[in-house]
Amino acid sequence: MPRAVKVQPAVMLEAVQEVAVYVHRFHNLDLFKQGWYRIKITVRWEDNENSAFGIPARIVQYEAPDLDQSSICGVWKIDDTENSFSTQTFRIKYARQDVYLCMMVSFNLSRSKSVDLTTNGVILKFELIYASTLENGADVQASLDASPAAIHEFRIPPKALLGLHSYCPVHFDALHAVLVDVSVHVSLLKAATAASKGFSGVASQDVKDIMLVRALLDSRNLLLEDLRKINKAVNEAIDTSDFVSKMNDGNLINFVVRANDFAIDGDNLGQGKPQNGLEGGNGTQNIRDAEKLHSLSQNELLDCFHSLGDQLYYLWKIFLKIHRENKTEILEFLRNTWAKDRKSEWSIWMMYSKVEMPHHYINSGGSDESSKRGMHKRVASLWKLPEEPLEAAISCAELHRRSIAQMRINNRSIQDMQIFGDPLRIPVVLVERVMNVPRRSTSEISLMRHVGFVDSHSLTNGPSSDTLSKKSAPQSYVRVLKIVVFVHGFQGHHLDLRLVRNQWLLIDPKVEFLMSEVNEDKTSGDFKEMGHRLAQEVISFVKSKMDKVTKYGILGDIKLSFVGHSMGNLIIRAAIADSSMEPYLRHLHTYVSVSGPHLGYIYSSNSLFNSGMWFLKKLKGTQCIHQLTCTDDPDLQKTFLYKLCKVGKCPTKVGIK
Structure with a gap:
């Protein structure tokens, strides 16, 4: 009778995606209605609209809203049914009014094995809730629980899920013109380890675990680099003595050396990843690289997982502490960075062309009769403009929109879904530079010295x-x-x-x-x-x-x-x-x-x-x-x-x- 084989449990490593949303200020640009307003926030995986929502895990009120009691109704709340967070209800009375909310909510998203992390991003949804000032008590609450007045969604690309600190202006739509100063902070953190019995799928599970540990390493390097940038911006010293001791882990160093794609100091961060910002080009290669690391024992891999998880948690706590103490300076730093990044992001919606227009002078001499004849002649010859230029511009813009719609942009920048949600409906800006040139011009270079061009930086900032x-x-x-x-x-x-x-x-x-x-x-x-x-x-x-x-x-x-x-x-x-x-x-x-x-x-x-x-x-x-x-x-x-x-x-x- 064959001996029974004892099945050893396989350790399953799990991580959690933490998305922290800091709501600083609600600025009323041009709301059409006075009344009670609040903002509801939800986070979910991109391909799971009705499930896989992020769970609000941490709420921090930095300051009390600077409003009198007559302009505040209730408190912030968490809806366990839809896993949403709602700010305190506040009253808007006039244009250009500021309401400082000064609060942060952190959502935890489980990185399920069914979610394709190479192409699946996270959707961050803001809803503007409105109730009339004529309503009181229960009527106000009933109106606030109704459908939202406006919605503004943002997408966090897969690459940004490893680490992101970005300004995120929320302005809803043209009928609800507001500016909500928001910053979004994303990191990958260690969740837990679980044991599963059986031999089926163990090899593939090892590959996924190695990929996860590499993702934690990537996230740690990004967070460390971002902390250095923030530290320089706010001039705040960071105590990293404990962190340095945590980095001296033998198994982790061995893992990094074997992976040979990342350096501890982050110098080689991003090697082996697509440089064109498009999704879907590195998943297979990552799996091949991970398969080379099977020589690592399960205990070594587990040690690396815990070591990186502890380091990430330590750095994340440092960031949250610095943010509490320097929230205004960090927001200003992120706003300036966001403004610079938009120059390159929005440039894909602009097409440039140059037109040389010979300069004609109307002959001022001659009699009135000749002037009249000249006028009528000009009307007949110049003012019946053909429609081809307009049709050509429309066709060119349509082709450009289609090419943009086929792209899946994957970079470390939060994406406004009012722009990237349906690219076919976004206008393309055609910039036509017209130069007045002599009719017999032979040198374009000499003419360019007398022409002022509009650069993309001046258009935005x-x-x-x-x-x-x-x-x-x-x-x-x-x-x-x-x-x-x-x-x-x-x-x-x-x-x-x-x-x-x-x-x-x-x-x-x-x-x-x-x-x-x-x-x-x-x-x-x-x-x-x-x-x-x-x-x-x-x-x-x-x-x-x-x-x-x-x-x-x-x-x-x-x-x-x-x-x-x-x-x-x-x-x-x-x-x-x-x-x-x-x-x-x-x-x-x-x-x-x-x-x-x-x-x-x-x-x-x-x-x-x-x-x-x-x-x-x-x-x-x-x-x-x-x-x-x-x-x-x-x-x-x-x-x-x-x-x-x-x-x-x-x-x-x-x-x-």
Whole structure:
């Protein structure tokens, strides 16, 4: 009778993904409704929408909300049913209101064996919950338990799950324009060890365990490097004496040497991984490398697992302690890093082209008759523009979107799902650089010296904070006054451009803005008069802001920008040409034109549009329409638009700063 073989239990190593979300400030940009608000947060694996949610494991309230009792309702709570965390309910009363929440919640995600960790990321979901101020008590709670008013989701790619410290601005949507200052911190931690009996699958389990230990090693190196960066940013000393002693583990050093893909000091961190940021290229190679390490005994592997787990837990505690003591400095450091990283991330949505445009001059000589003939000839030959350029741009943008949709970007950056969730619906920015060149130009290099280009850095950040700090190092309290003027179009309202304003405020929250109202019911008159009224309104606004700055500090410089929609662009140009604006022309900074008829409406293929223009000119006697169609004077060179173009006073920089 054969002897019974005693089955030795196989040790199963397990790890947990910890995602810490720090909610610093809720800033109301432009919520349409006053009332009670709170934020609900959930974390889940990407491919498991209805299961595998992260469990809230740790809540830390750094400071009490700076609100009176009448503006606070209830306390923060955890919903065990859906594994969600909800902040304290707070009341929003006015625009630009700040509510400092100052709390951190940590979610634990189990790294299940069924989850493909090479391609599966984590979805971080923020929900904005709203209840009316007219409701009280139980009614408020019932409304808050209803469906959310807005949702904003982010994706943490697989590569970032090994270690991430990132700023994460939450702004929901255009109808709920807010800015929630959030930072996200991710690390891989040791969970537990379990024993399973039987021989089936032991070899494959060994490979997975080795892969897990290597992931812990990777996570440790990333966390150590990030701690060094944060330490340098906040100038906080880190006591690593205990950590150094934990690193002197013989089995761990042996494991690292055998793996030969990672170094203890992190110098070779990332070797053997794809450099193009795309997912799905290194899973097979990692398994092959792991199979080479079967010479490690189970005890050696277990020792490495516990050693790395202890080191990670120790470093994670150090980070949480430093974060509590330097939360504002760390948030500012992460915000600056995030702004720099977005320059490269958003660049994939921009396509650049260069167009050389020969400069033509209209012959000013000759009789009135020849001028009229020249005008009619120009209308017939130049203003019937073909549609091919537009169709080509649409086709090019569509192909570009499809190529982006096929990519699975895997890097250590949190991804905004409003952009990456459905790339086919995201607009592509076509940047066309037009150069006025002589007709017989032969050297492009000589011409380039006279052309100012728009670089991608200036489109997002403007002058870097380092540059500004160097310029103002002796006087750090000197303030640069940034003013943006928004001008509506024909028969428009001063809030027509509020969505553009909100997006600008997301980029630069400290900017002062003026929503022009002076021409709100007067857009049927003369452009020159409308421009003069706008100039007076801008001058008055600038002076009031200058007085406010000089009252509390020193005014360093003024950056005056304009955003115009439709006919408002011509009002802006008329205001800039006004003599009263002469002292402020040197402060012109940025000009953004949205659908501006800078060359007028001389020709249109739309018969309905032409009928409307005829009605406004003949029956309404609208002066600005005559000026737009260049019929305000028989001589083209005496029309308003022609003379406005000859003035040449206009900002030369294009782009949001």
